[in-house]
Amino acid sequence: MVGKPRDAEPGRRTGLLRRVVPRIDAVITPQRLRIYPVLLIIAGAVGLIAGSLARTIDPGTQGAFLPDYLAHWTGGRLLLDGADNLYDPAVQSELQGRELRAEVPLAWFVSLPVVAALYAPLALIPYNLSGILWFVLNAALLWWCFLGLRFLAPRLFQNRRTTVLLCALAAPPTFEALGSGQDSAFVLAVWLIGIRLFTHGYPGWAGAVLGQGFTKPQLVLVIPLVLLAARSYKALAAFIVSVGAVAAASLALVGVDGIRQWTAALASPLYMTEVQEGQAWKMTGLPSLLQSLLPPEWGQAVAPVLTLISLPIGAAVLLTVLLRHGATADTATVLIATLATSLTFSPHLATYDAVLFVPVAVYLLDRWPHPGLRVAVVLAFVLMWLVAPLHLAAGMSPWLSALDAPWSALPLAAIWVASLRALRSELPARRPR
Structure with missing residues (x-):
């Protein structure tokens, strides 16, 4: 029996994709792209409201209302109280339990210190009220x-x-x-404004805005390499200055030991x-x-x-x-x-x-x-x-x-x-x- 050419199997896989993809694409009709999202939005909104109410009423069993926001609120609150133990999980857990009057899973604040400063004004408000305010602001930004x-x-x-x-x-x-x-809406806004x-x-202003995304470093670290390759030196300089300002603010808030x-x-x-x-x-x-x-x-x-x-x-x-x-x-x-x-x-x-x-x-x-x-x-x-x-x-x-x-x-x-x-x-x- 004559053996198959080495490229026969990859070719078969490619042919399979060429047959399957158009069939799936044929199902993606304009009508379905309107009906199904509406159903998902309704179901998601109902689940979101029900889950949020349950967490607010019984955080000890259901967990904290807006759990990731709780981490940011905790960072802001600890910064207001003094930044000596900003990243200590035991200190954060104790503060969260005291605020919610229940033992909840730790929402660990591990963002840059400057992020804690951004949330500090919201940390002046009791957590549940602060969470509602943040939800409204977050939804509006999205x-x-x-x-x-x-x-x-x-x-x-x-x-x-x-x-x-x-x-x-x-x-x-x-x-x-x-x-x-x-x-995430903040980083999304940073990218959209920068683009x-x-x-x-306005490459200089764009670089400065994109640099503010350093609050989530992993999402902006590729930018300076691209700007350098594209020879966009003005934008690169502005990006570096902007990131430097974020880093300097963090250093000023907590010092070398905090970093x-x-x-x-x-x-x-x-x-x-x-x-x-x-x-x-x-x-x-x-x-x-x-x-x-x-x-x-x-x-x-x-x-x-x-x-x-x-x-x-x-x-x-x-x-x-x-x-x-x-x-x-x-x-x-x-x-x-x-x-x-x-x-x-x-x-x-x-x-x-x-x-x-x-x-x-x-x-x-x-x-x-x-x-x-x-x-x-x-x-x-x-x-x-x-x-x-x-x-x-x-x-x-x-x-x-x-x-x-x-x-x-x-x-x-x-x-x-x-x-x-x-x-x-x-x-x-x-x-x-």
Whole structure:
């Protein structure tokens, strides 16, 4: 029998994708993209309200209302009381139990000290009232960001404005950001404003705004490398100054010893166990997917390595494509690819921060709509909605443990690949200045 050529199997897989993707894409109709998001928004809103009421009434059993906001509120409160033990989990736990009058799981504040200062005014208010105020502000900022997507996708907004807004509101990261009380909307606003300033010819201001995203360092560390490769020196200088201001403010607030406590908290076994490993199922980045598929006993050794090498690997791929093919890409395309790379290879990208994929998907769908991209977006959407059910199913049997992996990382990575392909598209030359 004559053996098959070596490339026969890859060709068969490619052919299978070419048959399956159009069939899935045929199901993604405009009518379904309006009906299903509405149903999900209603169901999500009911669940969010019911869960929030239950947590407010009985935090001892249900957990804290807006648990991630509780961490930020705690940081602000401790900073007002004195920053000596800002990152001590025991001190934070004692404060949270006293404020909520119940023993609740620790919501550990591990952000930069300057973040605690930003939340300090809200920490002057009793927690539950402060949480309600933060929820309103957070929801308003998210809505403003979604409306601001118009400049990235003018054609989509002209023809499918309601559909785009419904899908963005129904996205799992939107509910996760609101329900947990996370500040992902702030970083989303930073990226959107920065991209818009770049496209309007203000690279210095854009770099300064993007530098404020250093409050979540893992989401902006690729930016200076791209600005350097693009020879956007004005933006790079402004970015460095802006990041320096954030770092200097943190240093002024807690001193050198406080900065050491912060870095020690991030490198501690408790952080690796409780956050990087314990919450891997809630992540959406490729490093988290890889970590979740490895044997548990490898966790302590693998997690720090992935944290160190994941972003450099993603940045290297992006810079290679940019330097070889990006000469024809406009500013927005370069920055969208930078954002997608930062998200895909982030060592810590929980579901709430995946809301930053919304502008990436909207931008690409507006300019390069094709079945593969549409299917990847819908698959990511569905898989993120299934995170909680799959996590519960995985807990029923060791044989189902693979269900606990963050599989949404795969379609999100496909969206990242689409952003790299966009850099090779022939567009009017318009690079950052």
